[in-house]
Amino acid sequence: VSHFEGITMAPPDPILGVSEAFKADDHELKLNLGVGAYRTEELQPYVLDVVKKADKLLLEKGENLEYLPIEGLAAFNKVTAELLFGADNPVIKQQRVATVQGLSGTGSLRLAAALIERYFPGAKVLISSPTWGNHKNIFNEARVPWSEYRYYDPKTVGLDFEGMIADIKAAPEGSFILLHGCAHNPTGIDPTPEQWGVIADVIQEKNHIPFFDIAYQGFASGSLDTDAASVRMFVARGMEVIAAQSYSKNLGLYAERIGAINVVCSSPEAAARVKSQLKRIARPMYSNPPVHGARIVANIVGDSALFKEWNAEMEMMAGRIKNVRHKLFDSLSSKDKSGKDWSFVLKQIGMFSFTGLNKAQCDNMTNKWHVYMTKDGRISLAGLSLAKCEYLADAIIDSYH
Numbered sequence: 001v002s003h004f005e006g007i008t009m010a011p012p013d014p015i016l017g018v019s020e021a022f023k024a025d026d027h028e029l030k031l032n033l034g035v036g037a038y039r040t041e042e043l044q045p046y047v048l049d050v051v052k053k054a055d056k057l058l059l060e061k062g063e064n065l066e067y068l069p070i071e072g073l074a075a076f077n078k079v080t081a082e083l084l085f086g087a088d089n090p091v092i093k094q095q096r097v098a099t100v101q102g103l104s105g106t107g108s109l110r111l112a113a114a115l116i117e118r119y120f121p122g123a124k125v126l127i128s129s130p131t132w133g134n135h136k137n138i139f140n141e142a143r144v145p146w147s148e149y150r151y152y153d154p155k156t157v158g159l160d161f162e163g164m165i166a167d168i169k170a171a172p173e174g175s176f177i178l179l180h181g182c183a184h185n186p187t188g189i190d191p192t193p194e195q196w197g198v199i200a201d202v203i204q205e206k207n208h209i210p211f212f213d214i215a216y217q218g219f220a221s222g223s224l225d226t227d228a229a230s231v232r233m234f235v236a237r238g239m240e241v242i243a244a245q246s247y248s249k250n251l252g253l254y255a256e257r258i259g260a261i262n263v264v265c266s267s268p269e270a271a272a273r274v275k276s277q278l279k280r281i282a283r284p285m286y287s288n289p290p291v292h293g294a295r296i297v298a299n300i301v302g303d304s305a306l307f308k309e310w311n312a313e314m315e316m317m318a319g320r321i322k323n324v325r326h327k328l329f330d331s332l333s334s335k336d337k338s339g340k341d342w343s344f345v346l347k348q349i350g351m352f353s354f355t356g357l358n359k360a361q362c363d364n365m366t367n368k369w370h371v372y373m374t375k376d377g378r379i380s381l382a383g384l385s386l387a388k389c390e391y392l393a394d395a396i397i398d399s400y401h
């Protein structure tokens with residue numbers, strides 16, 4: 001009998017488990033709209049040309065593979081903060097940002113969670129309802145208490161703005177408010193700039209700490225600056241802000257695990273102390289981060305020709321997703337005779353669309369139509385082609401009614 005007899009089987013991951021089920025299906029029309037990874041119109045994975053070029057340059061330079069410092073590659077940490085806050089943001093000049101390279105968005109969030117657990121005992125993190133499924137896991141594993149604020153309104157398939165504001169107001173002073181910088185996952189519903197202003201007002205009033213998860217900068221609108229506007233607005237108000245970044249989507253570096261955690265502090269001394277503690281947390285977890293993705297990002301941003309090329313490819317990817325979104329809306333509107341208003345599909349932004357399908361309807365999508373998706377009704381438009389929009393519309397309409 002095994003020493004591990006007492007260990008029970010863990011449930012499959014609700015997002016990554018979808019890909020496993022997809023692989024096991026051999027139907028020719030099957031579609032994987034589960035995981036959020038960009039695909040070409042031919043539904044193939046995509047490596048950015050600019051990444052291939054940067055890779056080639058790295059190989060030519062023949063850099064060594066010695067350990068990075070605990071906080072990561074200095075050149076990466078510099079450019080990643082500049083990309084997020086803007087290169088001429090006073091918080092950078094004043095050295096008020098603690099930036100530490102993390103294991104992509106997930107690992108960066110996990111570092112911030114550990115910092116909260118250690119230095120803000122009992123403080124709560126407020127997360128949107130719904131949110132990316134891994135947020136709850138991350139805070140649970142870090143033993144940080146969390147609760148939800150209202151976000152999604154099923155009646156309008158839009159934002160429950162009043163509910164959101166009321167719940168942020170009602171949270172104990174000094175709570176951490178987790179916000180999706182752009183392209184909210186899973187709903188695709190973002191606050192308007194005016195609504196962001198009101199959210200910042202309430203957070204400031206209640207002395208809360210805004211905690212941004214920005215996993216789609218440049219990938220939502222096609223512009224790095226537009227997608228960072230929410231974060232920059234909070235920083236411009238002089239607030240202290242936490243922000244976790246990811247290069248999985250906007251540079252297609254999913255498997256490189258490259259991202260960063262940034263803590264904007266009100267003084268350079270505080271930033272230095274925070275950074276020292278983030279390093280102390282990272283050291284016994286994974287010692288130091290991987291170098292390759294960090295070099296790719298630093299080299300692309302540091303070279304004006306490559307940077308331009310990256311921006312063009314980002315626009316292309318965001319553009320393909322927007323085209324698919326329009327085609328899906330057109331297909332739904334023309335095929336559905338029930339009079340249902342599908343305009344919510346067009347109002348959403350980013351790689352996801354929240355369809356409003358419930359769990360039983362999602363099961364119908366998968367069992368009858370071989371469309372693989374998470375059970376919350378989310379579909380990844382990045383995994384959809386123009387050619388498959390009509391088929392998907394048929395599946396959604398059949399499942400709804």
Ligand code: PMP
Pocket residue numbers: 036103104105106107132180185213215245246247248254259
């Ligand atoms: N936050 C959100 C909201 C996400 O959607 C994702 C990617 N699915 C991440 C963080 C982190 O992804 P990664 O760890 O690959 O950067």
